[in-house]
Amino acid sequence: MDLATFLIQCLNSLQYGLLLFLVASGLTLIFGIMGVINLAHGSFYMIGAYMAFALAPVVATTFGGGFFAVLLVGTVLAVLLGYVLEWAFFSFLYEREHLQQVLMTYGLILVFEELRSLLVGDDVHGVQPPDILAGTLPLGELMTYPVYRLFVSGVCLALALGMWFVFTRTRLGMMIRAGSANREMVQSLGIDIQFLYRVVFAAGVAIAVLAGMVAAPVSSVYPGMGSTVLIICFVVVVIGGIGSIRGALLAALLIGAVDTFGKVLVPQAAGVLVYVLMALILLWKPDGLFKAG
Numbered sequence: 001m002d003l004a005t006f007l008i009q010c011l012n013s014l015q016y017g018l019l020l021f022l023v024a025s026g027l028t029l030i031f032g033i034m035g036v037i038n039l040a041h042g043s044f045y046m047i048g049a050y051m052a053f054a055l056a057p058v059v060a061t062t063f064g065g066g067f068f069a070v071l072l073v074g075t076v077l078a079v080l081l082g083y084v085l086e087w088a089f090f091s092f093l094y095e096r097e098h099l100q101q102v103l104m105t106y107g108l109i110l111v112f113e114e115l116r117s118l119l120v121g122d123d124v125h126g127v128q129p130p131d132i133l134a135g136t137l138p139l140g141e142l143m144t145y146p147v148y149r150l151f152v153s154g155v156c157l158a159l160a161l162g163m164w165f166v167f168t169r170t171r172l173g174m175m176i177r178a179g180s181a182n183r184e185m186v187q188s189l190g191i192d193i194q195f196l197y198r199v200v201f202a203a204g205v206a207i208a209v210l211a212g213m214v215a216a217p218v219s220s221v222y223p224g225m226g227s228t229v230l231i232i233c234f235v236v237v238v239i240g241g242i243g244s245i246r247g248a249l250l251a252a253l254l255i256g257a258v259d260t261f262g263k264v265l266v267p268q269a270a271g272v273l274v275y276v277l278m279a280l281i282l283l284w285k286p287d288g289l290f291k292a293g
Contacts, residue, residue, distance in 0.1 A: 004140030009260055015149045015218075017256025018156030022211040023229055024236035024248045025163060026204035032243020033180040034197055036093050037101045040108035042230025044205050047081075048074060048212020049221045050116060053125045067130040074213050075206055082205030086198045094197070109226070122223050127216040152214050159207065163245055176200055180243065235274060239281050241288030250289055 027041045051074040052067075059069045089108070093101050128134075129148040136144035167173035179186045179193050187193050219225070236255060240247025258277050262270035281289065 002140075004143045005264075007139055008143060008145055009264055011145055011149065011153075013256040013260035014253070015153045015156075015256075016260055017253040018153050018160070019211060019215055020229075020232060020236055020255060021249050021252035022156045022159060023208050024233040024240075024252055025160070025245055026207035026211075027233050028237045028240070028243055028245065028248045029200055029204040029207075031237060033176060033200055034090075034094065036090055037098050037105065038090075039102060039105040039230065040112065041204070041208055041233065042226035042228070043109050043112040044078070044082075044208035044226075045212040045215075045229050046116065046226030047112065048078065048209035049127075049216040049219070049225060050120055050212075051077070051209065052127045052213040052216035053221045054120055056127070067128075071210065071213055075210050078206040078209035079202045081209075082202035083198055085205065086201040090201060091194065091198070112226070113223070116223065124223075125221040127221060129217040148217055152218065155210075155214050159210075160249060167245060172199075232274065235278050239278050239288055241290040244288065244290040247288055247290035 023041070023045050026044070027038065030036055030038045030041065052070060055070045055074055056067070059065050059073055065072075085108075089104065093104065129146075129151075133148040133151050135147045137147060137150070139145050167177065175186065175191055175196055179191070179196050183193055186196075232255065236248055236251045239254070240249070240251035254277065255274050258273050259270065262273040266273070
């Protein structure tokens with residue numbers, strides 16, 4: 001492997017790892033802070049990808065905007081979707097057993113998949129990146145790297161920094177962390193914990209939808225993509241530690257490196273390397289790399 005190839009694989013692993021973190025961070029927020037096992041989280045990623053495909057002509061006709069306008073409109077719609085879903089379904093699950101949570105969220109997967117099939121069909125679709133990001137950067141004499149992939153990494157880094165700031169430097173982050181530790185005490189202080197959880201859930205959904213929208217030009221849009229990303233995101237959450245944002249970031253970067261370089265160096269075993277990594281880390285630290293926080 002020459003230097004240019006190695007550099008490209010490093011950039012690919014970084015982009016994939018940061019994208020995984022973007023999806024998994026929403027999952028770990030809902031799972032770690034609210035205590036809900038949300039199997040439908042991968043469906044939000046799928047919804048984002050299909051939004052990037054389906055909203056483009058609508059936004060262009062209505063607002064005269066392009067890809068960035070689609071991201072903005074899709075994020076606003078995702079916040080509304082998350083708020084409504086928490087109010088209609090998830091607010092009843094906090095005191096329920098995990099089996100009931102699994103059954104209801106699995107039912108949501110089936111609903112979302114059927115709606116997807118009815119609205120946009122079962123074909124595979126491509127999404128074009130914006131013209132300003134459609135170019136490539138030279139790496140060495142023969143290789144280039146897509147500018148859009150760097151944009152995806154930049155978006156993920158910006159959101160990671162934003163989440164870190166909110167959770168560690170703001171009053172809202174303090175209330176969220178306190179609510180995850182002792183819900184009854186937070187309520188006794190006069191804080192509306194129900195509204196707080198609704199905000200957290202809406203943010204988690206919006207993050208997953210945004211991840212799907214920015215990933216669509218890279219991965220294309222196809223049926224079942226939500227289930228694929230859900231499995232790997234649960235691996236990220238388990239490795240990083242349930243409820244830990246920094247753990248999710250480190251785990252996602254590790255998985256990105258193992259998966260990307262595994263496909264190049266040992267392609268016949270690449271599919272299991274991530275799970276071997278999870279097994280080894282859990283043998284070393286059964287609770288994951290970090291505790292919640």
